[in-house]
Amino acid sequence: MLREREMGDEMRSSDRSVSSSPSCFSNFWSSALRTKTLPPQSETSGRAVSGDGLVRRLSLFDLVLIGIGASIGAGIFVVTGTVAHDAGPGVTVSFILAGASCVLNALCYAELASRFPAIVGGAYLYTYTAFNELTAFLVFAQLMLDYHIGAASIARSLASYVVAILELFSFFKDKIPSWIGHGGEEFLGVLSLNVLAPVLLVLLTIVLCRGVGESSILNSVMTTAKIIIVIFVIIVGAFKVDVSNWSPFAPNGVKSILTGATVVFFAYVGFDAVANSAEESKRPQRDLPLGIMGSLLICAALYIGVCLVITGMVPYQLLGEEAPLVEAFTSKGLKYVSVIISIGAVAGLTTTLLVGLYVQSRLYLGLGRDGLLPSIFAKVHPTRHTPIHSQIWVGIVACLLAGLFNVHVLSHILSVGSLTCYSVVSACVVTLRWKDKTSSQVSRKWISSWREGVICLIIIACCGFTAGALYRFGASLFFLIVPVVIAVFAAAALYCRQVYTHPPGFSCPWVPIVPAVCIFFNIFLFAQLHHEAWVRFVVLSIITIGIYAFYGQYHANPVSAGLG
Numbered sequence: 001m002l003r004e005r006e007m008g009d010e011m012r013s014s015d016r017s018v019s020s021s022p023s024c025f026s027n028f029w030s031s032a033l034r035t036k037t038l039p040p041q042s043e044t045s046g047r048a049v050s051g052d053g054l055v056r057r058l059s060l061f062d063l064v065l066i067g068i069g070a071s072i073g074a075g076i077f078v079v080t081g082t083v084a085h086d087a088g089p090g091v092t093v094s095f096i097l098a099g100a101s102c103v104l105n106a107l108c109y110a111e112l113a114s115r116f117p118a119i120v121g122g123a124y125l126y127t128y129t130a131f132n133e134l135t136a137f138l139v140f141a142q143l144m145l146d147y148h149i150g151a152a153s154i155a156r157s158l159a160s161y162v163v164a165i166l167e168l169f170s171f172f173k174d175k176i177p178s179w180i181g182h183g184g185e186e187f188l189g190v191l192s193l194n195v196l197a198p199v200l201l202v203l204l205t206i207v208l209c210r211g212v213g214e215s216s217i218l219n220s221v222m223t224t225a226k227i228i229i230v231i232f233v234i235i236v237g238a239f240k241v242d243v244s245n246w247s248p249f250a251p252n253g254v255k256s257i258l259t260g261a262t263v264v265f266f267a268y269v270g271f272d273a274v275a276n277s278a279e280e281s282k283r284p285q286r287d288l289p290l291g292i293m294g295s296l297l298i299c300a301a302l303y304i305g306v307c308l309v310i311t312g313m314v315p316y317q318l319l320g321e322e323a324p325l326v327e328a329f330t331s332k333g334l335k336y337v338s339v340i341i342s343i344g345a346v347a348g349l350t351t352t353l354l355v356g357l358y359v360q361s362r363l364y365l366g367l368g369r370d371g372l373l374p375s376i377f378a379k380v381h382p383t384r385h386t387p388i389h390s391q392i393w394v395g396i397v398a399c400l401l402a403g404l405f406n407v408h409v410l411s412h413i414l415s416v417g418s419l420t421c422y423s424v425v426s427a428c429v430v431t432l433r434w435k436d437k438t439s440s441q442v443s444r445k446w447i448s449s450w451r452e453g454v455i456c457l458i459i460i461a462c463c464g465f466t467a468g469a470l471y472r473f474g475a476s477l478f479f480l481i482v483p484v485v486i487a488v489f490a491a492a493a494l495y496c497r498q499v500y501t502h503p504p505g506f507s508c509p510w511v512p513i514v515p516a517v518c519i520f521f522n523i524f525l526f527a528q529l530h531h532e533a534w535v536r537f538v539v540l541s542i543i544t545i546g547i548y549a550f551y552g553q554y555h556a557n558p559v560s561a562g563l564g
Contacts (some may be wrong), residue, residue, distance in 0.1 A: 001316045031553035032134035034123070036370070038117050049213040054120070054279045055212065060287040060294075062216050063274050067295025069223040069351030070270030070359070072302065074157060075349065076230060077341050079267050080306045081324020087260040089311040090250040092304055094260030099300035101261075102268040104518050105422045106296050110167035110289035113275045115432070118284035122276040122359075123421040128370070130428035133556055134548055137372055140363060141425050141544040142537065143449035145358045146417030149410050151353060151394075152197070152401035158349040159402075165342055170294025183406060190405050199403035203396030204354050206377075208361065212280050219354055222347045227302070229344035233325070233337065234305040240332045241312030251316070262528050267303060268351070269418045271296045288508040289553035301430040327515035357394055362392035371555040372548075398428060403411045413532040416537050419529075420485045423522040426456050426515035429508055433500040453498050457519065464520040470544045491516040 058066070078267025084091040112126045119125065123143065128136035163181030166172040166219040182195040208215045250257055274291040278284045281291075307474035310319065314328045329337040365387040381388045401407055434453060447455075470479050508514055526533075 001067065002074060008186060011261040015021045021367040026149050028549055028553055029378065029454040032132060032548070034133045034556070034558045036128040036133075036136075036558045037120075037129070037131060041086065043187055054169055054284045054341055054380060054387075056118075056280055057213050058216060058277055058281045058287075060283075060290055062220065062283060063277060063287055063291030064294045064298070065220050065223045065279060066216075066355055067271045067274045067291055067297055067360075068227065068243050069288075070273040070355040070439040071268055071295065071299045071352075072230070072270075073154065073162065073348040074345035075231075075267055076174045076303060077345055079264060080303065081310050081319045081328070083260040084307065084311050084316050085264055085324070086252060087256045088249065088316040090257040091260055091264075091311060092307040093257050094264050095267075095300065097261040097371070098259070098265040098268060099296070099303070101265060101518070102291070102296055102300075104514050105426065105522070106292050106420075108515055108518060109272055109275050109499075110292045110506050111429055111503065111508040112218045112425065113278060113288035113292060114285050115503045116278070118278045118281060119366070120279045120362040122272060122278075122363065124363060124366060124433075124559050126428040127424050128558070130431045131424075133372075133552075133558060134545070135424070135554055137548050138541055138544050139421055140367060140392055142206040142373075142420045143417035143539055144360065144363065145536075145540060146414055147356055147363075148394075148397055148401060149407055151201075151360070152397040152405070152407040153355045153411060153414075154349055154356065155197040155398060155402040156194055156407065158200055158346065158353060159194060161342060161346050162196065162200070165339075165346065168339065184439045190409060192404075192406035194403055198399040201353075201395055201398050201402060203356075204350075204469055205391060207360055208354070208391050209381075209384065209386055210386050211386055212358075215358060219351050222351045222354075226344055226347040226351065227298075228454045229340055229347065230302050230306065233329075233344070234302075234309050235328065236334065236337060237309035237313055240334070241309060244311065245312050245315050251562050256355075262525050264303070265419070265525055266415050268299060269415070270297065270329060270355070271299075272418075272421065273359045276362045279362075281422045285505050291408060294302065326439050357398065360394040361387050364393065371557040389547060401540045404454075411535040413533045415529060416526070416533050419522045420537070423461060423526075424520045426518040426522070429515045430457065430494065430512045433511055434498055435504070449498065456494045457516075460487045460516050460519050461492070461523045462524030466529045467520075468524035471524070472528055482555075487516070487520050 002413060022136070033336075053413065078093075080091065082092060082281070087094055116125060116129070121128070124140045127139045139515060159181040163176050168173070179193045181194065182430045183194045186192045188314050207218055270293050274288060274295060277291075278288060281287050306325070310325055310328050318331075320327045326338040326341055329335070329341075336463060364373060364377045365380070367373040368375055368379075368387075368390065377390045377393070379389050431453065432451060440464075461485050466483040467480055470483070489514060494516060498512070500511055
């Protein structure tokens with residue numbers, strides 16, 4: 001009898017363990033598929049004004065400068081000439097094509113920024129509402145790694161430029177050790193001491209902790225100075241242009257121009273920072289779309305102006321790789337302009353770093369409020385009205401990375417987060433247009449209308465990656481056409497088999513065609529990245545799912561109002 005009882009207990013225990021496994025999986029899956037419930041526009045506006053959240057101090061002018069500050073760094077003085085070395089004067093077309101692609105992405109961002117309540121979150125918030133909790137957490141993780149590594153890399157570049165300017169004075173020339181600003185000798189391939197970069201990060205973090213008003217003033221001053229310097233460089237260079245240098249316009253053919261467009265696309269990345277300023281914007285529904293589009297168009301005009309000047313001043317074959325614009329002006333006897341360019345680079349890097357740190361803290365604030373991260377990230381200072389804990393955490397991570405590691409070697413795994421983010425935001429525009437009329441659509445027995453639409457979006461993304469990989473490895477035109485045709489059919493299915501609404505406020509034109517084009521091109525660019533970037537995407541996704549499984553799913557609160 002005792003033996004039979006023991007065997008019975010073992011069998012019941014075994015049954016419980018077997019049944020608990022599906023239960024854990026079903027709980028995980030039900031949590032992962034949760035969506036966020038948003039409060040009404042009036043509620044978020046009222047609570048923000050009453051002091052429970054962040055303070056609305058940013059005007060349209062401030063938002064435009066935030067977008068420009070995030071997008072234009074020192075790269076405007078370098079990447080233009082670097083790409084021109086291969087594409088020739090046709091680099092201007094490369095910037096126009098890349099700018100046009102970014103405008104399409106910006107249209108998607110502008111619609112969602114106008115449509116959503118004015119609370120922090122940006123792409124993470126849009127994904128949480130349009131898709132589900134786990135996808136939103138994955139978008140956050142991919143984007144945040146880009147921001148962390150990018151901030152550390154920019155801080156190192158800024159430190160190097162500051163030291164270079166100091167060394168223009170005879171007192172400092174050849175007297176500043178390399179480990180102060182340029183980075184000391186490498187150890188184990190990645191360790192490299194840099195003292196000045198963390199100091200600069202601490203100063204900017206203090207400014208950001210003091211309040212959005214103070215940080216906005218600093219960004220406005222530095223961005224305005226940067227724009228003035230770029231315009232000055234364009235005007236001075238215009239008088240040294242020799243139009244014969246623009247012929248031949250595309251010496252290496254159309255392919256070099258298209259390849260150049262895939263490279264310079266990343267020079268425009270940053271306009272999405274405006275969307276993360278929603279809770280601190282005075283008139284978010286009107287100003288956010290205008291800020292996103294305005295900052296992007298100004299950046300495009302400045303980039304194109306620099307391209308025309310640099311390719312007109314010097315034959316494209318003679319452009320250097322490291323400092324092409326400086327070398328071009330030096331060759332024309334305008335050496336003083338190189339000093340001005342260095343000052344412009346410092347201003348550009350400062351604003352890019354400042355806005356990057358600002359956006360990171362607001363994203364951490366959003367996840368802290370939703371419970372996907374510890375609640376300490378959700379705390380807002382009662383008098384400064386800034387997420388000080390989130391801001392300090394972001395500063396600490398950046399200081400450690402910039403001070404101890406040669407993060408420049410990780411630059412080839414960047415941009416994964418931005419491209420992922422842009423693609424998902426474009427998909428959000430499409431899916432949110434379905435939501436109001438889902439019940440009125442014709443039901444299909446074997447698959448729902450919503451799932452059919454999502455499958456079409458996934459097919460477009462897969463076709464974009466396939467076309468990008470084939471283009472990268474030099475496949476014939478025939479093989480390139482196949483994924484393009486499949487993507488066209490998937491977009492046609494989206495257009496014909498779904499019912500779309502027109503949201504209030506700003507509306508992205510030609511939905512779902514514009515978002516579909518964005519997804520295809522963004523993932524096409526994803527395929528152009530270094531293969532280690534693909535590995536980074538997969539590994540980080542696995543780690544993020546693990547963090548969500550052990551922490552996020554148990555603490556998330558998708559019905560949070562987003563303020564408090």
